[in-house]
Amino acid sequence: MQPINTIVRPRAELVEGLKSIGTAKLSSVIYRMGYQNVFMAGPIKAHAAGVTVAGPALTLQFMPKRRDIYGDDEYGNPEAQLHRHVLYQTEPGDVVVVDARGCMTAGIFGEMMLAYFKGRGGAGMVVDGCLRDFPNVSKLEVPLWVRGFTPNFHTQTELMPFAVNVPVACGGVLVLPGDIIVADDDGAIAVPAVAAEELLQKGSVWHEWEDYSRIRLLEGGDLRRYYPLAQDARGEFEAWKAAQVSRR
Numbered sequence: 001m002q003p004i005n006t007i008v009r010p011r012a013e014l015v016e017g018l019k020s021i022g023t024a025k026l027s028s029v030i031y032r033m034g035y036q037n038v039f040m041a042g043p044i045k046a047h048a049a050g051v052t053v054a055g056p057a058l059t060l061q062f063m064p065k066r067r068d069i070y071g072d073d074e075y076g077n078p079e080a081q082l083h084r085h086v087l088y089q090t091e092p093g094d095v096v097v098v099d100a101r102g103c104m105t106a107g108i109f110g111e112m113m114l115a116y117f118k119g120r121g122g123a124g125m126v127v128d129g130c131l132r133d134f135p136n137v138s139k140l141e142v143p144l145w146v147r148g149f150t151p152n153f154h155t156q157t158e159l160m161p162f163a164v165n166v167p168v169a170c171g172g173v174l175v176l177p178g179d180i181i182v183a184d185d186d187g188a189i190a191v192p193a194v195a196a197e198e199l200l201q202k203g204s205v206w207h208e209w210e211d212y213s214r215i216r217l218l219e220g221g222d223l224r225r226y227y228p229l230a231q232d233a234r235g236e237f238e239a240w241k242a243a244q245v246s247r248r
Contacts, residue, residue: 004085005165007178009056010196015093015180017200019054021207023186029203030195038189040171042102043126045185046134046144052184053124053143055095056193059170059177060086062100062108062129062154063162070160082161083154087113089165092121095181097190099168100129105157107132107150111140118142126181126188128170129159145188212237 018026023039030038060083078084086096087109096117100108109117109125110133117125124143131137134149154161165177173190175181180191191199213226225233 004089005177007056007058007089007165008193009091009094009178010180010193012093014196014200015054015056017204018180018182018191018196019052021200021203022052023182023184023189025207025210026182026191026199026203027189029206030191030199033195033198033202035192035195038173038191040126040128040145040173040175040188040190042128042147042171043145043188044147045183045187046131046146046149047138048141048143049185051143052182053095054180054182055093055123057097057175057177057179057181057190058086058089058094059165059168059175060096060098060108060161061163061166061168062098062103062106062159064101065155065158065160070155082164083108084113086164087117087120087122090117090120090122093123094121095123095183096125096127097168097170097175097181098125098127098129099170099175100127100159102147103129103157103159104148105150105152106130106154106159107152107156108154110153111136114140114142124181124183126170126183143183145183208241209237212240 098108107130109131127146130148130150131146167176175190178193180196182189209229216226
């Protein structure tokens with residue numbers, strides 16, 4: 001078994017700030033910061049509409065199975081099951097991100113593993129592949145973004161777990177351990193940890209004026225003036241913002 005790497009977790013207020021903004025705005029703002037795409041295409045929300053999660057990434061990498069590396073006696077020694085070891089790292093608020101190579105026949109985790117993950121305080125999972133045992137998994141109400149479900153266990157077909165807390169490719173996006181995952185009804189994005197502070201600052205400003213613009217557009221305001229917010233509308237926006245503060 002390869003050594004299990006640890007991760008550096010970001011500050012809780014940074015994670016919560018990004019969570020409050022949401023994936024759509026974050027994806028737009030980080031693009032303007034020079035990051036082309038942070039959206040993990042493929043995994044979609046399995047259930048629980050309206051739920052948003054955010055947290056540092058614990059990563060699990062799968063590879064195509066090869067007999068000289070993977071042995072069928074794995075179940076004779078449960079601790080040799082590498083996919084368990086990413087769950088052992090879970091702290092409250094963590095998000096497990098799995099590079100399962102888009103495989104639609106291997107169920108990476110099932111009910112018992114997810115029950116353990118929930119008990120450890122895990123926030124959610126993003127799996128570029130499948131889980132198994134959906135009838136029971138759904139009762140656990142763990143937020144999930146996956147490609148689908150299968151009755152097969154994780155190594156029943158062509159995959160083997162290979163490494164924990166290493167860089168992975170999930171849905172076409174590079175995810176480093178400790179990157180911040182934000183996932184909602186639009187899907188899951190991976191925010192590079194090094195960009196998180198700047199993204200929160202710029203995203204918060206964008207989020208604020210969008211609230212004002214939405215109000216004006218619902219009142220019949222001119223789209224050309226309020227989206228994006230025109231420079232000559234900044235004064236009225238600042239007055240509106242000051243009024244909101246005085247009412248608190």
